[in-house]
Amino acid sequence: MLEALKKNPKFTPRRGPVVLCILDGVGFGKYADGDAVLAAHTPELDKLMKECPMTRLKAHGTAVGMPSDDDMGNSEVGHNAIGCGRVFSQGAKLVEEAVETGKLFEGEVWKKLVANVKEHNSTLHFLGLFSDGNVHSNISHLKAMVLEAKKEGVKRVRIHALLDGRDVPETSALDYVDPFEAFLADINKEGFDYRIASGGGRMVVTMDRYNANWDMVRKGWEVHVHGNGDLYKTAHEAIEDLRKKTGAIDQDLPPFVISDDGKTPVGAMKDHDSVIYFNFRGDRSLEITKAFEADKLDEFDRGFRPDVMYAGMMEYDGDLHAPKLYLVNPPEIDRTMDEYLCATGVNQFAVSETQKYGHVTYFFNGNRSDKFDDKLDNYMEIRSDVVPFEQRPWMKSAEITDAVIEAIESGKFRMIRLNFPNGDMVGHTGSMDAVLVAMGALDLCVARIAEAVRKAGGVLVISADHGNADDMYEHDKKGNLKLDKNGAPARKTSHSLNPVPCIVYDPASKGEYSDELKTGLGISSLAATCIELLGYEAPEGYDPSVLNFK
Ligand SMILES: O=C(O)[C@H](O)COP(=O)(O)O
Ligand SMILES: [Mn+2]
Numbered sequence: 001m002l003e004a005l006k007k008n009p010k011f012t013p014r015r016g017p018v019v020l021c022i023l024d025g026v027g028f029g030k031y032a033d034g035d036a037v038l039a040a041h042t043p044e045l046d047k048l049m050k051e052c053p054m055t056r057l058k059a060h061g062t063a064v065g066m067p068s069d070d071d072m073g074n075s076e077v078g079h080n081a082i083g084c085g086r087v088f089s090q091g092a093k094l095v096e097e098a099v100e101t102g103k104l105f106e107g108e109v110w111k112k113l114v115a116n117v118k119e120h121n122s123t124l125h126f127l128g129l130f131s132d133g134n135v136h137s138n139i140s141h142l143k144a145m146v147l148e149a150k151k152e153g154v155k156r157v158r159i160h161a162l163l164d165g166r167d168v169p170e171t172s173a174l175d176y177v178d179p180f181e182a183f184l185a186d187i188n189k190e191g192f193d194y195r196i197a198s199g200g201g202r203m204v205v206t207m208d209r210y211n212a213n214w215d216m217v218r219k220g221w222e223v224h225v226h227g228n229g230d231l232y233k234t235a236h237e238a239i240e241d242l243r244k245k246t247g248a249i250d251q252d253l254p255p256f257v258i259s260d261d262g263k264t265p266v267g268a269m270k271d272h273d274s275v276i277y278f279n280f281r282g283d284r285s286l287e288i289t290k291a292f293e294a295d296k297l298d299e300f301d302r303g304f305r306p307d308v309m310y311a312g313m314m315e316y317d318g319d320l321h322a323p324k325l326y327l328v329n330p331p332e333i334d335r336t337m338d339e340y341l342c343a344t345g346v347n348q349f350a351v352s353e354t355q356k357y358g359h360v361t362y363f364f365n366g367n368r369s370d371k372f373d374d375k376l377d378n379y380m381e382i383r384s385d386v387v388p389f390e391q392r393p394w395m396k397s398a399e400i401t402d403a404v405i406e407a408i409e410s411g412k413f414r415m416i417r418l419n420f421p422n423g424d425m426v427g428h429t430g431s432m433d434a435v436l437v438a439m440g441a442l443d444l445c446v447a448r449i450a451e452a453v454r455k456a457g458g459v460l461v462i463s464a465d466h467g468n469a470d471d472m473y474e475h476d477k478k479g480n481l482k483l484d485k486n487g488a489p490a491r492k493t494s495h496s497l498n499p500v501p502c503i504v505y506d507p508a509s510k511g512e513y514s515d516e517l518k519t520g521l522g523i524s525s526l527a528a529t530c531i532e533l534l535g536y537e538a539p540e541g542y543d544p545s546v547l548n549f550k
């Protein structure tokens, strides 16, 4: 148990709660073209930004524990940093180091997986997100593992490729598949049998999160494990044909299976195979991991369940200890703000809809699914619709707002945190028109929350975990707008490298801190900011708050 937080002598807390509102994927754009945050009708946000103390926070690269400042931020690293008030080296960086130093291959788990397939003359399978987005995975890690498998004499490797188009350009799958096929062909010239065996768009198969839509996992299981699905000779052929048939962008392409003879899949899984799920990020890894590991599974009927040795790239959940075997230790994120507030007896409320529910709970608490205190931690999930979000860009923003206002008015909670997914989830669809509606809906919600905070005599901190809606069009390295084949702006589905706002709306302020907030900080400063506004001193080692006390 942590020690209780110390009272901050410089600040007497307000009568009402501190409300931390995370606008997922809402940053300050670099280019006016495609900046939906700038273009949308958002009178409330505009007013708050003009009238309240405000600063910009870094939300990408090394400021959130990514390997370099060329890496965009994402929800995991963002909410980890916001929730624990410090920056830890994150999965992308830890795996990169483990691969580069060779530590990954010296570990017990790698050795066991390889020994298993050598002993049984069976197959080593790799399943994961097939891109270099560095949000959930990096294809360079896969490549290094494939080369090591070859070096260690593994005869047969099968790769199950989840197509991205969400953390990388929307129709870039062949930019990864074609060179990889050439890479495998070179290996096979030396007498090995290494193939891509199945795949599909990441928003259709396998990578569901937070139990939003288990049918995605069932569909993935069918093609990766059983080899049941539309058959193609190569992944290249599958992608071209499925694009033609559906018009879908990569993340939404249907599943496919590779077969040489039009009957037998090349990579169905069998007893004694080894399987590595090579994504390092947990939210979209936990369900497929459960499908492989659980003795009894209620979510779908697995049919034949081969007795495989399954390992993840990382431990995805420190409370569930899932998966049982993993290759790289996760960051040891401790002393989170939620845990400190529990130790201090502060009643907390966290809410979002399904798509981001784990962001304000599991990611916020350092990738732990359990509460720190059953009484003081109060979490609410509002079920997300299972629809393409460009068709419902308002998502559940009104319902989240209702819940937040009820929590404020109840007077029960000192600290309230929420996540509005719209800027991000709609941003990932690439639809500028839908994002403009999403931002408009958010603005109405922010106005309602601000009013409830004012009435309750509380403080509202508005920020974000990373950008997305602020950068809806592709630009080249010189900053010129890229056009698609029809001459329209090329749509961008991924996050941005942009900073995010930090607005402090404190209508009951007595002027204890300057209107000029600190500059040059990252989103890890939000934890200390909230803790100080609650009337406590930030714990040792926390990154500084944005507040300049007088
Ligand atoms: O998982 C996703 O949807 C994207 O890869 C990243 O989005 P998020 O980091 O905002 O969840
Ligand atoms: Mn996010």
Ligand SMILES: [Mn+2]
Pocket (backbone or CB within 6 Å): 025, 075, 424, 425, 428, 468, 495
């Ligand atoms: Mn996102």
